[in-house]
Amino acid sequence: MTAAAVREVLLAEPRGFCAGVDRAIEIVERALAKFGTPVYVRHEIVHNRHVVEGLRARGAVFVEDLAEVPPGAVLVFSAHGVSRAVQQEAQRRGFRIFDATCPLVTKVHVEVAKLRREGYEFILIGHAGHPEVEGTMGQVDDGIHLVQTLDDVAHVRPSQTERLAVVTQTTLSVDDTAEILAALRARFPGLREPKQQDICYATQNRQDAVKALARQVDVVVVVGSPSSSNTNRLRELAERLGVPAYMVEDASQLRDEWFAQAPRVGVTAGASAPEALVQGVVQRLKGLGATAVRRMAGPVETMRFPLPKGLKGMAGQARGMP
Structure with missing residues (x-):
């Protein structure tokens, strides 16, 4: 077979942005709209290069050291959360702080x-x-x-x-x-466990979707960044289930030889990957011969997290691509 053997693309459901990522990006967007540039963000807001570069182009400045942030500046904590020491230092330095830590x-x-x-x-x-x-x-x-x-x-x-x-x-x-x-x-028989597991619903849903996807395809493509933990787990899971799996940041990283013997290709995305990147991969696979694109059945995620005080009531922008 050749790469033109690709016939069908199956899309995992759910995939891509979760509520925590959506909220974090919206916080930066609204802070930029309200306060103008620059808005400083401690660490990458989410682990996706395209999202970070898109926000950087609009005036977000990503830092690891709070010493890089001028006094009185607007500072956003990333979705991953920060230590008490970072919180206390930010308060001492007098920043206007918006916490985008996933709830x-x-x-x-x-x-x-x-x-x-x-x-x-x-x-x-x-x-x-x-x-x-x-x-x-x-x-x-x-x-x-x-x-x-x-x-x-x-x-x-x-x-x-x-x-x-x-x-x-x-x-x-x-x-x-x-x-x-x-x-x-x-x-440790007396170990105390959380009342509800700490692994988030979106991580669970995306892993369940890959388990269903892997049973029906010849190869899995996972869209997301190498620094993204949940994205790496999706690739590892598909491989553990015996299906070749590749992680790409966007369609430009796809290689024709991956699909030489793969008439059915599964596509999913980590929780910080915009849907537009997934669609770019789908278009590339159509160029390799795919004539059908099918969405698998899966739970519909309706979770939304509230925004911080000071950013509510502003018109938000649709997410999907920075």
Whole structure:
């Protein structure tokens, strides 16, 4: 077969932007509209190069160090959340602050702070160096232990186990996390778990959609950025299910040879990838011979998160492409 063997494209449902990402981008857009340029953003607002470059072109300035932000400037915290130390420094410097932290991440932060005051220590399941993990660990001064893999479970050493709780990064593999949680329960029978899992609904939905998609296609294309945790988990999941999977930031990164023996191609997107990038991939696949595009059945996400005070009541812009 050749690349022209592509006959059908199946689109995962749901895919792409989640409510937290949509809200974060809208916060930056509204801050730019209300206060003008520049608006400073601590870390990439979401992990997608196209989104970041689009906002940068409109006057957003992305920084890692708050020393780069002039006094009195408008500052937005990214969707991944920040530590208490960053929050306190921003307040000391007198910035006008808008917090775009995903409310589902904030839920984890609030739980950690509350239980730490009650004497709990924590095991945090997550990826070292990810800004969400750094923000969650930074909610307390001590007493939080990072576990990244199943092997780490045997080596974690809390100072006590009477009051021990577990929390997770919101964008992890659902299956991998369940395996780690089972091992933690076996080692620490009194472990306190969240009333609802910390892995967010959008991460769960997108992984479930890939499981359904992988059963019906010859190859999976995942649209998103390499720095995006939830996007990487989608690619890994498809591969674990025995389907070749490739992650691309946009259609320009597609390679014809991936589809030489793939009459049915599945396409999905991480939670920070605009739908316009997905459609660009679809158009490229049509150029490789696809004559049918079918959307799979899946849950319809209607979740919306409120905007911060000071940005409500303004006309928002439609998202989908920066």
